[in-house]
Amino acid sequence: MRSLLQxxxxxxxxxxxxxxxxxxxxxxxxxxxxxxxxxHQVCPIVQATVGQHIRHSVDHIERxxxxxxxxxxxxxRYDVRERGGEDEHNLDAARARVxxxxxxxxxxxxxxxxxxxxxxxxxxxxxxxxxxxxEFALPSTAARELGFAAHHGxxxxxxxxxxxxxxxxLDSNDLPADFGKAPSTSNFDRQQQRAQSS
Numbered sequence: 624m625r626s627l628l629q630x631x632x633x634x635x636x637x638x639x640x641x642x643x644x645x646x647x648x649x650x651x652x653x654x655x656x657x658x659x660x661x662x663h664q665v666c667p668i669v670q671a672t673v674g675q676h677i678r679h680s681v682d683h684i685e686r687x688x689x690x691x692x693x694x695x696x697x698x699x700r701y702d703v704r705e706r707g708g709e710d711e712h713n714l715d716a717a718r719a720r721v722x723x724x725x726x727x728x729x730x731x732x733x734x735x736x737x738x739x740x741x742x743x744x745x746x747x748x749x750x751x752x753x754x755x756x757x758e759f760a761l762p763s764t765a766a767r768e769l770g771f772a773a774h775h776g777x778x779x780x781x782x783x784x785x786x787x788x789x790x791x792x793l794d795s796n797d798l799p800a801d802f803g804k805a806p807s808t809s810n811f812d813r814q815q816q817r818a819q820s821s
Contacts, residue, residue: 627741627766628691628731628732628741628766629732631766631769631770631773632728632729632731632732632769633732634769634770634773634806635684635687635724635728635769635772635773635776636725636728636729636732637773638680638684638773638776638777638780639681639684639721639722639724639725639728640725640799641780641798641799641802641803642677642680642681642717642721642780643718643721643722643725644798644799644802645673645783645787645798645799645802646658646662646714646717646718646721648787648793648797648798649661649662649673649714649787649791649793650714651797652791652792652793652797653791653792655714658714659713659714661673661790661791662674662712662713662714662717663711663712664790664791665790666785666786666789666790667789667790668785668786668789668790669782669785669786669789671782671786672711672786673783673786673787673791674710674711674712674717675706675711676779676780676782676783676786677710677711677717677721677779677783678706678708678710678711678717679704679779680772680775680776680779680780681710681720681721681724682701682704682705683701683771683772683775683776684724684728684769684772684773684776685724686699686700686701686768686772687699687765687768687769687771687772688724688727688728688731688769690745690765690768691731691741691765691766691768691769692731694743696745697744697745697746698745698746698748698760699745699746699747699748699763699768700748700758701747701748701749702748702749702750702758703758741764741765741766742764742765742766743764743765744762744763744764745763745764745765745768746760746761746762746763747760747761747762747763747767747768747771748760748761749761774805777803777804777805777806778803778805780802780803781803781804782803783803784798784802784803
């Protein structure tokens, strides 16, 4: 179970590192002041901002962390969100939040304290329709939700990549390697490269 917890924490930390890498790339390309403005600039293709996508995926990671840390938490309500917070609009606030969550994951990965909680049963609640506010509760575990948070966040980073390239004026080479790419796709690409080079 310890290696599973470490893998789940490292996966989410990798995702957070991508977020920090993007922030660094925008500042390097445009300077701090312009980067601040661009962080909350709406992309016409995606109809959202980098800040919104980062806030949303960090929300998911935080909720999964809470479930993994506290055996009293029996329900995660992913679609009950606090939107429009400072970390959606302020690059420094976003960076501080991402670094804070990264540090929590680091402590979790290096501690045995959370191992018993990883397999406790919880309900993951979602709205399944845009026409109804009804939430559906699905049986899960804290470990499964840490995995979901990473998987879900990868897809948001793919959307962020579109915003970065189309609206923020970045090039793919400005972003960290495998930015917004699912682990299965990265592994497949490496397999293909090995096959082509042999």
